[in-house]
Structures are given as structure tokens and as C-alpha cells.
Amino acid sequence: MPATAKRRRVGIAVVGLGGAVATTAAAGVEFLRRGSNRLDGLPLAHAAVPGLARYEDLVFEGWDLNGQSLAAACAEHRVLNDSQLAETAEALGAVRPRPGVASEAFCRRISGSNIRSVPGHRAAVAAIVDDLRDMRVAHGLDGIVMVNLASTERTPDAESAALRSMDAFERGLDADDPAIGPAMLYARAAIEAGVPYGNFTPSVAADAPALVELSRRRGVPVAGKDGKTGQTMMKTVIAPALRARALHVDGWFSTNILGNRDGEALRDRDSLASKLGTKGSVLDSILGYPVEDHIVDIRYYRPRGDDKEAWDNIDVTGFLGHRMQIKVNFLCKDSVLAAPLVLEIARLLDLAAQRGEGGPQEQLSIFFKAPMTVNGHAPEHAFHAQERMLTEWLGAGAAE
Amino acid sequence: MPATAKRRRVGIAVVGLGGAVATTAAAGVEFLRRGSNRLDGLPLAHAAVPGLARYEDLVFEGWDLNGQSLAAACAEHRVLNDSQLAETAEALGAVRPRPGVASEAFCRRISGSNIRSVPGHRAAVAAIVDDLRDMRVAHGLDGIVMVNLASTERTPDAESAALRSMDAFERGLDADDPAIGPAMLYARAAIEAGVPYGNFTPSVAADAPALVELSRRRGVPVAGKDGKTGQTMMKTVIAPALRARALHVDGWFSTNILGNRDGEALRDRDSLASKLGTKGSVLDSILGYPVEDHIVDIRYYRPRGDDKEAWDNIDVTGFLGHRMQIKVNFLCKDSVLAAPLVLEIARLLDLAAQRGEGGPQEQLSIFFKAPMTVNGHAPEHAFHAQERMLTEWLGAGAAE
Amino acid sequence: MPATAKRRRVGIAVVGLGGAVATTAAAGVEFLRRGSNRLDGLPLAHAAVPGLARYEDLVFEGWDLNGQSLAAACAEHRVLNDSQLAETAEALGAVRPRPGVASEAFCRRISGSNIRSVPGHRAAVAAIVDDLRDMRVAHGLDGIVMVNLASTERTPDAESAALRSMDAFERGLDADDPAIGPAMLYARAAIEAGVPYGNFTPSVAADAPALVELSRRRGVPVAGKDGKTGQTMMKTVIAPALRARALHVDGWFSTNILGNRDGEALRDRDSLASKLGTKGSVLDSILGYPVEDHIVDIRYYRPRGDDKEAWDNIDVTGFLGHRMQIKVNFLCKDSVLAAPLVLEIARLLDLAAQRGEGGPQEQLSIFFKAPMTVNGHAPEHAFHAQERMLTEWLGAGAAE
């Protein structure tokens, strides 16, 4: 199939469509549609791979608990500048999120005015499947993928029986088991509908063992989780080089300040991060030994808004026990880094579906902090090794 | 050949044996010989490759314009701490550099009391060849390599005819052509003696076209040039990731403060660095486009001594033209980073010689700022790609 | 005189009216005139001192070699954001700089299309005096002050006889002595016209001994020189504390990156800065001993535009010889820091004139890198001591 073959119109069904990342991504597609050739931040802008949808052919759809238009949401997030807001106002003003589907089991916990309340888990899954079907028809889509960009959910009890197997999960759906959270219901619906699913958040979703199994059986591509944008990306870039130079990492102190809407949600992840730091983490996996003094702090700090600042201090020991320090200060913009990755994840999941590949898409590891792997083995975290994995996968398909 | 085969005793003939890097390396070998298992900073400490000499079997030899013992030199450089100096004093005290060989054509330019003045270029080469032969016999060596760690020389006129071909070079030797500098005489002698040659300095030596040709004809491995230790190493680690994320580099400002003996020599490189910055540089090669605002400053700043501090500021543009900054502050120790690389370069050049590989050893690119390449093509600068090149070469040999 | 007395309409005759600092200052006054109560950055916004003109009553006038309107200039400098440019466009569009007055002795050196060429020094002074008289009448001013914001001029030969005394200077004017630069002609004209003069640039002007003498004789207030905005301000804030804690400064490395129009002019100051660093500098004066490793670098780096980044590294020795480091990274905006200081300098010079104080106004030291002093003694550089000087002077006048 030549690269100039019929263009694919691909929908992105976003959970959390009104958020900063989704609206920034939607605005970006609108700019490209209007002829802009600003391709900064789009890793695969120059990849000529048969079957890969064009950015301009991506259609934003999805759900949000806030029903305002994407234009209104975008203005609130203050990521785009004034002239960018003005230029995209009309197009984004025409897009409104569908009501978020909520099983009544969770209704008390969820706040927002744009809710489609359904009696239980089964009904929620059915409603989401219906929505996906409707999107496909309404926009005349050739393909559709779901991407989770909603606020992070609390980690469910790891011992929860309902998540362990396909059968147990189905019984959990019938019983409205509270261990099955909203993100899992959306993921379950996507897989049922044959829609590839990508998880840009740390919430448990398609990575629950039950859903991994289902995605394999149904041959639906899934990928995740937790987008790798700023500080963690740099960590997975620098750590492999320290290992290659045999500089021993005595400690790695990472602190973040961040003032956007996700700020408060992230504070909860602080404890999670600390917990992960003591167990097998990104860093330990790359270095091959445990870094006991690996500390990750995230602080909600309003003056920054969507801008995010990361400060890392790395203590290393070199030849003859002499000690050195590396400090990295990253003044970044959260949504500006995340939005283009979302576009690539969507395009690549659509491509995987065309190639008939189901289950976890390990070759997308470069986009995630905690990549899903094909056989449940430990993920590759080193950035350059992940890049190579993706490049080879892209090339393999192209050569077919 | 099993890894437990007969051990090889390998000499390192260092040009500049009394310098901070050489004495630190020699002290490190002494510690390993005394049973220390501190292997920090040694990239190949755990590589089980047949034929690779052990660190403990490396013998330091060489030349210096200052004739004091390595113990005295080491104490002056203030790289090791007091207890390390005390522990290595006896062993290093027993090593004294041979007089630096100087063709009278350069005698006026060279300062130092430990000089073996010879009437011209030919005599200089012959004297160095004699020294190499004597080292081999005196220490009962199985192998010997030469490594250049001397102060940086000025760049010769690029148009100089004498450097262009083997024949022209030989005529230049006869004529005591001033375009042929000391580093080239040492390199020429090493190749003549069949001794592999590594250049850890920015001086022109085995990379002169005439000597590249000679090293190929004679089948002698050569590698260089300019050790990649701190700031440039980080640059070649981070830049590939920026390219992979399509973050456009608008500018990269690198400044260094450094107070050791090489400080003043480096000031001269400042102009060189600026010049390189405007032409094809490490950065441009990795990114694939010219970074016009790539500035490299080096400043002699005494409070630091051998400690070196690098501060980099990177301005990048991401999605939709939004700008971000990355700042890297590296508080490093020059000789501590460099010394273990010298040990690895020596071991690998000796291995290449055993494998019968002559000419530029491109697989050693990871150790150099300006790697020599096999066919004169542009070098690979990306750190991880260089690492893979070396790993594959090591494995290929192991599999034979 | 009560604070509510008749309001004073005060003109600021700016040399370099189209520059980034002047246009930012003019825009700020326009915002205040339109009712904005944003007083950030204005040190004396809340000072209730009789005679001090209101910001809204300042009138921008002056000269520039580029004749475009302040609105056009302001848009070029990219200091204000889009909505600020839009809001001030009309008011600033109505102001156009007068042609810069140039003695033909300098004409070859000066580039720009908005020039009033006059046959010699005397004619230049006369033309400027005429302009000042015209401004006063044209705008119905109660007071007028001149502020130099033009590009930095080269330092004249310190031994130049013409600058040493009033008489010599007058003879120099007659002879079109090239040692008398444009900044001195403007300053000379201001003093002749009884107009207070402030010098925000490093150029030699009213600080030439001849003009200091003249300003005292004529009773005209003068102040300068070289606005203290970012890095040097921080230096004069931190150094006094290091002295108070007896932390010995072993070295202070200051580097700057800056991309605005003054960038290239500043490169010339690099050599000046270095020179000052080796002699009695701001730092040495505060600490009471010479800091031999005090290095100041300024680098033109386009990605920043008017944003300026300073990075300071301070090496200190504390108790028992133990060493510590302080690093300060200031991401500032040059014109945003400078513009409000210009407004204060103008208001204070006008106040000094009302109080009948002539000659150097030492109490304005807090605004300058190299403050002029009353009796030629060494200036006070410590920021807090300068603040106290100003506060006391303001209070003294208020109490009268």
C-alpha cells in the first residue's frame, strides 16, 4: 500500500476531553488543518509509514464532566496564547464533550454537571460502547481509538480479586464491584467495541490483568500507562548514560512544582511516587541496582499555572570513590509536552489495529512512564532503547 | 580462547605522564592491584571479553617535560585525597617519566627541564621508537599502547601540504617541516613501532590524513580524539532525546569554569570552540540542523582547582511554538572522569591489535569528542548509538 | 507645602527615546494615566513626599537616531505583550523622537536616519539647549529632566586633558576635541539649560570631572551612572551578607545571556567589565578585600530577546577553611527592571532641583552600578546602605 493511498479519517475518543492536554492537542490539529507547518514537538511528523493517519485527519471526540465547549475550556487552561486562542475559537467552539458515563456505584464520588448516570457497571459499559458506535457513524470515521486523559484515580487494592482474570472481571461487572473504577469501565467498553485504547494517566485501566487478557483475546491494541513528558523522560535519558560510564548513583532527588488543575490530583501521587521509589522504579530498572535515596516530590504551586518546573539533583560516585553532582532544571509546559504525544499514540494505535496486532503494544513504551509489556516481563525504560523499539516496529510494517 | 587464558601484561606509554589524568589513572591501577574492588567509573569493569587485559596488568610508562616522580606530580594535582596519596606514594614514587623527546625545530617553544633534545624530526621519531622498544623489554610486556595526554597544541594550518599524504609527510620529516608538531611525531613513531595509538587531546596527531593512511597500511589501530568526559558527554546524551521528541533547539549556551593546570591551555581552545560552534558541531550533527546560537565558553577560574563546573542552558521550542528551557549544572572532577576512560581506551586498543584491526577504530567513538571514522565519513556523536557500536564490536570478537 | 499641592507636569527628555527601556517606561506611564493601579516594580509608588511628581504627570520627550513613533519602536522591542501593545498604540503612536543632534566630528561613526547634523560641538550643545527650551514650552512643563538611555559609547582616554577641568572642557568644545563624546555634549547642554541630568548608561557623561565641576557651580543636580537592574543588583544585595557572616569570597563567576538590541553594544563592555573586575570593583568595595577570581561574562544570545538570564556562582570559605558554593540564576527581563527605575530617577532629580541641590546626587546611588559621589570619595555599593541613604534624604526633605 503506497503512502499516498486513501487518507484515513480517525477519531480520538478522549476521556477527559475538556482538559488542558486534550484541548491543546485539538487546537494543534486545527492549526495543522489550517495549513500551519509548525511541527515542533511531533516526534513522527516526518515518518513516512504506510497507514499512519495524517494529523489533519484526526477528529476529536469524547467525554468530560464539564460540558463547556473546547474553546471555553481551552481559554481557561491558559496554555495557548491570545492569538492562538482567537484563531482556534470557532473550530473548538463547535466541539462539546459528551456527558461522562458514571455507574451509580461511583456517582457520589464524582463531581461535575455533565454526567450520564446509569444504574450500574454493565449499563455504563453499554453506554460507552453506544457512544463509540455513534461517533464512528456521526463523523464517518475509518478508524477510532480511545485515549484516557482524565484526572488520576486512586490505585485500587492490588489484591482485588475482580481484576485478576477475565471471568472474575465479568462477575465484578455484574456485581458493581467497587474495585472496578471508571477508567476500567471505559477501557472495557473500548475493547468490547474493538477500539484501541491508550492510557496517558497513572490510573489502573487496560493494565488490569483481566483486561490485558481480554485485549489479547479480542485482538484489540492497548497501550499505557502514564505519559512520559518532562522529568521522568529526562531521567530515562540521563540514567542510561550514567550506567554506560559506570558512574554510581548514590541518590537522585527530584522535585516538581506545578500549578495546573491536575496539581491537586498529583499530590496524591506523591505517596505513590515515594512508594514506588522504594521498590523497583524506573531508575533501578535502568541502572541495575536499587537507588535507596531516590526521592520524588510533587508540589502544587500556583504561580506556575500549566508551566511545570522540575529540579533534579543527582549524586554520583566516580573513579576512586570521588563524588560529583549533576543538577537538571527543566522549565517546561506540561500540556505542550503531552499533547503531541497523545496525537502520536492515537495514530500508532490506529496503525497497530490496521496491522492486526492485539494486546499490549510494547513498541509504544517511549511514550509512557510505566510501559505495558507483551509478556508481563519488566519494561524497558531506557529512552534510546525505547526509541529503537518503535523505529524498528515502524520500519517492519513499512517493509511488509 | 577462554577468558581465563594467560594474562596479558600491557604497557601504557603516556605522552604527558606527569599530568593530572595520567597520575590519577596510575593511582587507580595501583589501588586495583592492591586488591581494591572499587570499580566506579570504569565502564568495562564487568565486560568478560577474551583478550581484554586486566586493569591490574597495566603498566604505566611514558614521557613528561617535568621529571619528578608520579607521586610528587600526583600530590601537586590535588585530585586524590590525603589518604589516597599516602597509600599510593611508594608505588607512584618509583615511577619517573622519561625525558620528553623534542626536535630542535620546536625547542624554543617547549618549556620544561626533562627534555631529550634531538637534532630534527627524524631523530625525534627514532628516539621515541627506541623508547618504546626499551619499555617493552624493560617491563616484559605482552603488549604496549601509546596514549597522548599532553597539553593541547595549537591547530596546524589545515592547508599544510605535509599532512596530506604519507609521502608528503615523509618529506616533511626530512625537512623538519614546522607543520609537523610534537604530537604527530609521537603518533608517527608509535605506528612505525606497531604500537596502537590513542589521542585523548584535541591536538592533531594520528588524525592527520598522512598518518591515517600510514596506520591503515601498517595495520596499527589508532583512535581519537579529545576525550569526552563532562559537558560534551551530557550534550551527546541529551540532544538525541530532544530530537526524538522533536523539540527544536533554538540555542544552547554552555559555559565552563575550571582551575587546573590545563585551564590556561583551554583558554586557547575557546576560540577554537567558538569556531566549531558556527560550523558543523557535535550538536548540529545529532540534531540534523544547524544551531546558530550554540555558544561554548571555557573560563579559567582558580577556586575550583581540578574540579570543573559546567552550566548549560538549552532553549527549545515545542508544540505550537511554545518555548521551554532546560538547564544542566554538572559539578564534576575532570581527572576523575577522564582517568578511567584512558584505561579503557588502552585496553581496547590492545584488544584491537590482537584482533588484527588496523587504522581508525571507530567503535571507540564513545570516548571522544571528535571520533575518527573508518572511511572519513561524518562521525556518530549520539552517545547511545556510540555505546551500541562498542557493545557490538566487543560481542563480535567474543563470538569468534 | 502639602502633598496635595498643585501637581507638577515634568518632562523626561530621553536620549535614546526609541529604545526598549524608554518605550517600556512610556507605556507604563500611559497605563497609569489610563487608571491602572499596577504599581509593581515602582520602588517609590507609595512614598508620600511633597514635591515628588506623579507618574501620570511625566511627559516623554527626547531624541533618537531612528525617527519612528514610540508605538512602532515598542512593537519592535517585544517587551510588552500583544494586548499591552494594542492598548498603548494610540498614545505612543503620537510620540516621535526629535532628530539626534550630532556634531560633525562624530557623524561618520553614527548610523541612523533621524539626525540633525551640526557643524561642531558648540553647535550641538546649542541645538540641544534649544530643543530643551522648546520641550518646556510645547508641553507646558513645570520641570524637565534629561535621562541618557542611548547605546553605550566607548570609554574615552582617561588621560584626556579636555575632561579634566571646566576650562579645558570649554576649550575642547571650541576645538571639537574628539575626546568629548555625544553623551558629554548632551550632559553639557542639560547643565547649561539648568536641566537635571541622569545617566542610565555606562558612557562617560556628567561624571567627567569637568562636568561635575560645572554641575556644582550651576547648582544643577546630576546622577549616574549605569542602571543597576539584575545581576549587579543581586551582587550588591548578597555580598554585604557574606561579609556580615565573614564568609570569605574566593571567587565569583558571573555570566549573562541576553538577546536584545543592546546585546552587541554590551559585548564591548565585556572587556570593560573584565578590566573593572581586576581593579577596584563593586564586589571588592563591599567586601573590603580584592576578589581576584571575579569574572563577568556577557554573551549575546538571540533566543532570549529582551529576556536576560544571569548565572552567578560564588565560592566561599567558612569556618575552619571549609568551602561552600552559592549559585544564583536570575531569569529577568531587562527593560521591565530598568523602566521603573528611570521613572524614579526622573522624579527624584526633579525633586532635588526643587530642593535647590546641585552637583552629584549621591542619595540616588541605589539606582546605579557606579554611583557618583558628592566629594569624589569611593561610592557606597551595598544595596541596603544605599536604600537607607535614599530613605533618609526623602524624609529629610519631607520634614522641612
Add this chain to the structure above:
Amino acid sequence: MPATAKRRRVGIAVVGLGGAVATTAAAGVEFLRRGSNRLDGLPLAHAAVPGLARYEDLVFEGWDLNGQSLAAACAEHRVLNDSQLAETAEALGAVRPRPGVASEAFCRRISGSNIRSVPGHRAAVAAIVDDLRDMRVAHGLDGIVMVNLASTERTPDAESAALRSMDAFERGLDADDPAIGPAMLYARAAIEAGVPYGNFTPSVAADAPALVELSRRRGVPVAGKDGKTGQTMMKTVIAPALRARALHVDGWFSTNILGNRDGEALRDRDSLASKLGTKGSVLDSILGYPVEDHIVDIRYYRPRGDDKEAWDNIDVTGFLGHRMQIKVNFLCKDSVLAAPLVLEIARLLDLAAQRGEGGPQEQLSIFFKAPMTVNGHAPEHAFHAQERMLTEWLGAGAAE
């Protein structure tokens, strides 16, 4: 009294004599006694004030729950280098802390083997008073002061009745009231014995209203609390300048990493710090308005040992609402900064006693994070204003 008058032998009775700060201070005095003229870090080294004891005449005494010699303790803290340890080993080896006095009311809480357990509060106070009397006689002291350098205690209930007045406190002593902590018992004993008391820790001690009252009645000088060494010192240096330039502080994020023994104790202060941040803090007091986004983090991070690293990010708004950032990175050594301040506090408290000044010594504010004030008014936090206060007090006494 001339400055050359009879020298005063002054004892420092340290609570926590085996800690890093106390042993560093004791070692420093030993160096000065042995003729060293290294006076770095000693703010008043050159003050010629009548009555001020010489550093060499300070005698270290005190209590610690660990009974090992100061030499052994000093070696453990790893503040001094090897040669400094060797040189002071003999002198410090001769000093052993007295057993810490513990009222049985606290015995369960206190760990350590060097304890003098007494039946209750009254007995504890009496034992401490006895110890002070014994010190005076044993060393032939002309004066003696007590300094608290013990680990930070938890903050008592602010509403505790026992701390509110002298009488209530005395009843609390009789009743072994648990609101009266160890630090208060030591402070109470010092005041009873007429021994000036300084509190270098954040624990509540002489600042309890009851003890403030007592110190005034008895005419005993007291000062505190919480030594101002690194990050907070810099905060009180920089904030006044931001106010002077009218740069509005939108947020101030301060994070610390620290790996010494006090590390874990400090983690508890984290909550305290946060609490203070929301109320009237150092910063708010200096700036004159509340900084809502003022965050202070302290993290225990072992790779640093006694070295402490502070990283501050300051967000400010300047003219026309434009925003800037200042980042300060302080690589300091906790005990090296603290020890000389302890020596000055001791000398100054002894001087205050000679001058007959009782109650809170506000002129020592420059040494403390939360200075005690004479009339309970809000303390002055600006560093330079504190310096002036001390200088004037010193001069006033000198002039008498």
C-alpha cells in the same frame, strides 16, 4: 575599661555537647588556641569591643545523652577533614559530656546511655544548677553561658497553662507538668543560676512567656531561637531587596536536602514549617504582605551527610505585570555555618551580662530565625536591619 584589660575565661555549657555543631565549635576554638589565624566564618573576629571574651578563652562544657568524648563524636560527624581531626584529637579527647539530666516524667521518651535520672522536674532543675556551679569552679571561669544545641523537641500545646506565667510555671514544676519539656528545665535552671541562656534550636525554652518574665525579673540575658544559617539567612537577605525594588513575590518555593543526624528530627519540623508558612512568617514580615505560595520542604537525603543543599525558586512580578524568576542554589555545610555563630552568641550573651542587661537580647536577632524581642512586638527579620541593630549595640557599649 580598656580592651587590653584582664582576659575573661568564659564557659559554654552546651546542651547537646556531642552534636555536630558543638564539636565543630569546640574544634575551632582549639585551632585558635593553637595559634591558627583562620577567622573565616566568625562575624565578630575583628570587633574590638571592651569586655568581649576572646575565642581562645572559651571553655566547652555541657551535657549529652551519649557519653563519648568530643574527639570520638567529632570523628563520627564527618564535618572536619582527616588532618583536622588528627590535630584536635588530643584536646577534644579530654572532654566528655556530663550525663544529660532527665526528669523521670520524660525518661521513657529519651534514649541514650549517658543519663542522670532524677525523680521529677524540681530535681532536674536542681541538678542542672549544681552542674553549672561545678563547671564554674572546676574551670575557674569568669563567666558562663548556656547554649541549647540539642535535638529539636516537639512543640508543646500552645494553650498549656503552665507556660503562661511565672507562678503557673512554678506550680507546673511541682506537678511534673508534661507541658514543661527538657529544654525549659535547662533554661529555667540557667536563669536561676544567673547564667545567660541562648537557644539555637526551634524548641520552646526561654521564649515561654513564664521564662521571659523570669529572665527579666532576675536580670539574666536570654536569646533565641533557631539558628539562622543557610536558606533562611539568604531569604532574609534577598527579600528586603525585592521589597525595595517593589518586585511582588507571587511564590517562594524552598526545598532542602540534608543527610545528617538531625535530618530525621527536621522532618518533623516540616509540618511546623508548613504551618508557619500559612501564618505570619519571616517572608510575610519582611515583605509586608502574605505570600500564599510560600512552601518550605525539608528532605532527609543521606548522600549529603552534613552537607546541606537548599534550592529556592522565587516567582516575582515586575513592571506592567511581567513575571521573572530568581533561583538560588546553596551548597552549604550545616555545622560549618552554625558553629561560629554559637561562639558569637556565647560571647555576646556574656557581654550582655557584664553590661547588666537582662531579659530577651533583641540585638542578637541576626543569629536567629525567630528572634525574641524585648516587648513581645513582631521581630525584625531583615538581615541588614538586624546587622545594624547589633552594630549599634556593640558601639553603644564601647562608648560607655
